[in-house]
Amino acid sequence: MLATDPLINLEKGSAHTLPKQDECNSSRNTGCIGWFPVRLITWSCSALKYLACEASEYFHRPAKDLEQRKIKTVFVGAGPVGLWTAIQHKLNNPDADIEMFDKHSTYTRKHTVRVDLDSFKGAKMNLGLKFLKMKIQHLHGRIGCNVLEEQLLGIARELGIKVNNDGAEVTEIGPDSITLKDKTVVKYDQLVGADGAHSKMRKALHSESLEKGEAVDLKALGREDKNEEFSMRREIQYRARIRYQVKGDTKRLKSTWLSWMKHYYPVSKLFGSPVDEHIGPLKDNGTRTITLDFFVNKEEYDALYKDGKGFNLSHPAHLNDLPASLSKKIRTWQELKTRNGEVQVPDSTEATPYALMYFQSKKVTAVTSEDKPVYLVGDCATALPYFRSLNNGLKCANTLGASLARGDKKPHRASALTDNYDRLVNLRARKEFVVARIKDRAVSLLNGTLRWVNRSPFQLNYFKVQPAEG
Numbered sequence: 001m002l003a004t005d006p007l008i009n010l011e012k013g014s015a016h017t018l019p020k021q022d023e024c025n026s027s028r029n030t031g032c033i034g035w036f037p038v039r040l041i042t043w044s045c046s047a048l049k050y051l052a053c054e055a056s057e058y059f060h061r062p063a064k065d066l067e068q069r070k071i072k073t074v075f076v077g078a079g080p081v082g083l084w085t086a087i088q089h090k091l092n093n094p095d096a097d098i099e100m101f102d103k104h105s106t107y108t109r110k111h112t113v114r115v116d117l118d119s120f121k122g123a124k125m126n127l128g129l130k131f132l133k134m135k136i137q138h139l140h141g142r143i144g145c146n147v148l149e150e151q152l153l154g155i156a157r158e159l160g161i162k163v164n165n166d167g168a169e170v171t172e173i174g175p176d177s178i179t180l181k182d183k184t185v186v187k188y189d190q191l192v193g194a195d196g197a198h199s200k201m202r203k204a205l206h207s208e209s210l211e212k213g214e215a216v217d218l219k220a221l222g223r224e225d226k227n228e229e230f231s232m233r234r235e236i237q238y239r240a241r242i243r244y245q246v247k248g249d250t251k252r253l254k255s256t257w258l259s260w261m262k263h264y265y266p267v268s269k270l271f272g273s274p275v276d277e278h279i280g281p282l283k284d285n286g287t288r289t290i291t292l293d294f295f296v297n298k299e300e301y302d303a304l305y306k307d308g309k310g311f312n313l314s315h316p317a318h319l320n321d322l323p324a325s326l327s328k329k330i331r332t333w334q335e336l337k338t339r340n341g342e343v344q345v346p347d348s349t350e351a352t353p354y355a356l357m358y359f360q361s362k363k364v365t366a367v368t369s370e371d372k373p374v375y376l377v378g379d380c381a382t383a384l385p386y387f388r389s390l391n392n393g394l395k396c397a398n399t400l401g402a403s404l405a406r407g408d409k410k411p412h413r414a415s416a417l418t419d420n421y422d423r424l425v426n427l428r429a430r431k432e433f434v435v436a437r438i439k440d441r442a443v444s445l446l447n448g449t450l451r452w453v454n455r456s457p458f459q460l461n462y463f464k465v466q467p468a469e470g
């Protein structure tokens with residue numbers, strides 16, 4: 001009963017209930033879910049403490065002018081959340097000295113994200129951000145992640161933030177400096193890690209070397225995320241992404257109400273999940289990529305993922321590698337589309353499994369042996385499913401931007417500033433995890449209903465396709 005409670009325990013090391021046996025055995029899940037009233041009380045206490053500390057920081061005096069010098073803030077990673085944080089920092093303190101480093105010259109995430117206008121609340125706005133907000137509003141909240149990044153990059157550069165994104169990979173983190181791939185050493189007074197979900201900065205923070213005054217070689221850290229890095233990590237749903245090529249034009253299966261009724265709904269019943277279909281643009285060789293995204297069950301996911309050694313985006317599975325239940329679904333889909341006039345390229349089907357998960361980094365701040373504050377923001381601190389990750393990252397970035405600006409004026413307050421940011425990130429994460437679990441229940445209910453209806457002997461709207469062989 002307690003293990004299904006939506007409130008999540010995020011207190012450092014505290015646990016009100018032991019994890020269920022199957023949760024302990026599951027290598028990619030960690031953290032315990034506490035008893036609801038206790039969670040609510042601790043959450044409220046943390047919220048009050050956060051507000052009290054914010055008020056105290058507000059009235060705290062800046063360092064005396066004599067002690068003042070220009071504080072340098074360095075960012076590892078210039079994705080959308082990193083850029084947003086830097087922009088907020090600069091808007092809160094126009095004199096701030098900010099330098100950002102990103103290993104990619106072109107941002108690699110091209111998927112469409114849903115941005116809530118709510119994320120702009122509490123943000124300092126300039127003309128560029130106002131224009132971006134209008135653009136997002138015009139696009140009904142949907143914008144390409146790379147388009148968002150490009151816009152933010154433009155705004156950041158206009159504000160005078162130095163963004164080095166020409167292979168500026170950070171390879172080592174020291175207690176007061178970072179080292180780039182080309183061995184350039186850059187000193188910092190405040191350091192922000194915004195290097196995404198598989199963050200090396202997060203791993204560096206958990207090694208606790210920075211507090212001891214030792215440098216961390218990021219290259220030596222493995223890519224695999226370890227449970228010790230998280231106060232809470234849960235895989236909540238499993239999905240598969242199928243890509244295949246078609247020649248010339250094709251239509252979506254739910255292009256009209258009639259096709260929705262006649263084809264899409266019966267297919268969704270067979271898949272036990274709604275199917276997101278995306279038709280790519282026509283390429284030079286006259287083909288298009290069709291992408292299907294849908295929920296799969298744990299057995300189908302495990303058969304593809306194989307404990308982390310299996311298929312992924314750079315190593316996708318082919319039709320013959322798929323478990324029988326999954327390959328039947330895909331063959332049925334393709335057969336149906338063939339009947340609707342789609343011409344598929346033979347042997348072009350590829351499948352990738354992925355899990356929807358949420359996690360919270362155990363540590364999101366540290367103070368190094370040189371008394372320099374280090375912060376994590378964006379996906380490296382908290383990741384959420386169901387279109388919430390970026391929005392949560394932007395909201396935390398609003399606060400971090402203001403905190404960094406305060407840090408410019410009060411460098412002697414490093415631990416007070418880091419503690420309060422830590423509190424805010426944990427508070428937000430706990431709230432978002434509740435929302436994620438509620439959404440998850442709704443998704444499970446919808447998928448369960450589709451599967452149940454599909455098994456029912458009395459169905460009005462169904463079809464039986466004989467899948468093609470091979």
Ligand SMILES: Cc1cc2nc3c(=O)[nH]c(=O)nc-3n(C[C@H](O)[C@H](O)[C@H](O)COP(=O)(O)OP(=O)(O)OC[C@H]3O[C@@H](n4cnc5c(N)ncnc54)[C@H](O)[C@@H]3O)c2cc1C
Pocket residue numbers: 076077078079080081082101102103104107108109111112113114115145168169170171194195196197200218377378379380386387388389390391392393
């Ligand atoms: C398919 C998909 C759909 C999504 N849809 C949504 C949605 O609808 N709504 C939503 O809110 N969220 C969505 N998300 C999540 C969203 O994309 C992320 O929350 C967001 O991109 C996180 O931004 P970030 O800046 O924290 O990290 P990232 O975008 O991952 O950026 C990290 C940056 O750090 C750089 N970097 C990494 N290591 C180093 C290093 N050592 N040195 C220098 N640079 C480094 C990388 O090059 C990268 O540019 C989706 C994610 C996926 C995968």
